[in-house]
Amino acid sequence: MKAVIIGAGRIGCGLAGELLHASGYELVFVTRTADTAAALNRFGCYRVILTDKHGRREVTVPVACALDAGATESIIQAIAEAEVIVTAVCAQNLAAIAPLIAAGLSRRSCPANVLAFENMDNAGPHLRRLVRSAMLVPRDVNLHGFSGAVISRMVTQRIAHASGDQPLTFVGDTAPEFVVHGPALRSPLPSIQGMTAVDDYYPWVLRKLYTFSAGHATAAYLGWLKGYHYIHTAIRDAEIRSAVLTAMSEGQSGLAARYGSQFAGSKADLEKIVERFENAVINDPVTRVARDPHRKLGAKERLVGAARLAEEAGIFPQQLAMATAAALCFRNAEGRRAGDDAALGHDAACVSCVLNQVCGLDSENEFCRKVAISCEQLAPSYSSGNLLLSLTRPMWSWLS
Numbered sequence: 001m002k003a004v005i006i007g008a009g010r011i012g013c014g015l016a017g018e019l020l021h022a023s024g025y026e027l028v029f030v031t032r033t034a035d036t037a038a039a040l041n042r043f044g045c046y047r048v049i050l051t052d053k054h055g056r057r058e059v060t061v062p063v064a065c066a067l068d069a070g071a072t073e074s075i076i077q078a079i080a081e082a083e084v085i086v087t088a089v090c091a092q093n094l095a096a097i098a099p100l101i102a103a104g105l106s107r108r109s110c111p112a113n114v115l116a117f118e119n120m121d122n123a124g125p126h127l128r129r130l131v132r133s134a135m136l137v138p139r140d141v142n143l144h145g146f147s148g149a150v151i152s153r154m155v156t157q158r159i160a161h162a163s164g165d166q167p168l169t170f171v172g173d174t175a176p177e178f179v180v181h182g183p184a185l186r187s188p189l190p191s192i193q194g195m196t197a198v199d200d201y202y203p204w205v206l207r208k209l210y211t212f213s214a215g216h217a218t219a220a221y222l223g224w225l226k227g228y229h230y231i232h233t234a235i236r237d238a239e240i241r242s243a244v245l246t247a248m249s250e251g252q253s254g255l256a257a258r259y260g261s262q263f264a265g266s267k268a269d270l271e272k273i274v275e276r277f278e279n280a281v282i283n284d285p286v287t288r289v290a291r292d293p294h295r296k297l298g299a300k301e302r303l304v305g306a307a308r309l310a311e312e313a314g315i316f317p318q319q320l321a322m323a324t325a326a327a328l329c330f331r332n333a334e335g336r337r338a339g340d341d342a343a344l345g346h347d348a349a350c351v352s353c354v355l356n357q358v359c360g361l362d363s364e365n366e367f368c369r370k371v372a373i374s375c376e377q378l379a380p381s382y383s384s385g386n387l388l389l390s391l392t393r394p395m396w397s398w399l400s
Helices: 010-022 034-043 072-081 091-106 123-134 138-143 202-225 238-259 267-277 286-290 304-312 318-329 348-357 366-377
Strands: 002-006 026-031 045-052 055-062 065-068 084-087 113-116 145-148 155-159 169-173 178-181 195-198 387-390 395-397
Touching: 002 010, 002 072, 002 091, 010 026, 010 045, 010 055, 010 084, 010 155, 010 169, 026 034, 026 072, 034 045, 034 065, 065 072, 072 091, 084 091, 091 113, 091 123, 091 138, 113 123, 123 138, 123 145, 145 178, 202 238, 202 267, 202 286, 202 304, 202 318, 202 387, 238 267, 238 304, 238 318, 304 318, 304 366, 318 348, 318 366, 348 366
Parallel strands: 002 026, 002 084, 026 065, 045 169, 084 113, 113 145, 178 195
Antiparallel strands: 045 055, 155 169, 387 395
C-alpha cells in the first residue's frame, strides 16, 4: 500500500506519516523546499518523539521517497499510484496543490481517498471543489473520496536542521485519534491506526474546537498576559488552570445541550486535556498557540463560537468572555493586535467595533458587554511590558 503526503511539516510527518507507517503504508512525501526533500531522501527516514505523563518513545519512520514541488511529473505519478493522499499544507495553500491532485487522480481507474489534515471545518468538501475545478473531466472527481480530519495529537516542534547530520525529528504527544467523514470516502475505506469514520462529521469539529481548542487558546492568551512563555508553565498557574477548565466546561455545556451529554464528554475528559497541556516535553510556546487572533476570534471559532453555543444552552460564558478579552489584548511578534488586523483603532472605545467586525457580536449582546468590561479591566496590557499578577482581582506589575 502506498500513501502520498503533501506537506512534510509537523502534522504531515509528526502525525499522518507516523500513523500511516504504523498501518503498513509506504510513504512518499511532497514538500515545498528542496532542502527538506533532500534531508528525507538522504537519511531515508525521520524520527518522531511521542511523549505523555508515562514517558516518551521514539519512532523511526521510513520514507520511500521525498519530492520537492518542482518534480511535477513524479508527484502526479505518485498520486496516481497511491491509495491514500494526505494534505497537511495549511488551508490557504490547498488551491495551489489542487491541480497536482487533480492530475494524479485523473490517471486512476479505481478510487483513492484524499484526507485533508487541515485546520478547517469543511476541508474535505473545499478540497474536492478545488480538485474538481482543476480536472479536465470534472465528473471524474466523483470516483474519489474527500474528507477532512479532526485530529487529536499536538505536534509542536521540528528539531534538527534539514542540512544537519541527523534525521529530521518531530516532537508531539501520543494521541493517535483522528476522525473522518465516512460517507464522503470511497470503499474500501483505508485502514489507518487511530482513524474513526463517522456519519455526522461537523459535531466532531465543534467538540474539538469548543473544548480542546477553547482551552488551549484560553491558556495562551491569559498566559501571555501573565508573562508565561510556554503553555506547560501557564497551565500550572492555579488561576489559569481554573480559567481553562471553566472555559472548556462552558463550551462543553453548549455541546451537551445540542448533541447530548455523552457526546460532549465529562469533567474527567477536560482534566485529561489539561494534563496534556502540562506536558513540558512538548514545550509549546504561548505565542505559537496565540498567533492569528483575528481568525481565532471569528463568530464560529473556539472562543466566541463556544460562548454562543453556551448561551443557547442557558449558560452564561463568563470565562470565555475573559479569554476573548485577553485575545483582543494579545500582541503578536510585530506588536499588532486582533483589532489592528481589522484596521480599527487602539483605544478602548473601539472595542465594540472590533467585537462587531471581527467577532460578529452585537453591542447589545450580554456576552459582548462582558467582553468589553473585561477589556477595560485588562487595559494595562496595552502598555508594553506590563504583566498581569491576578485574574480574580486585576493587579499589574509595571515593568516599563
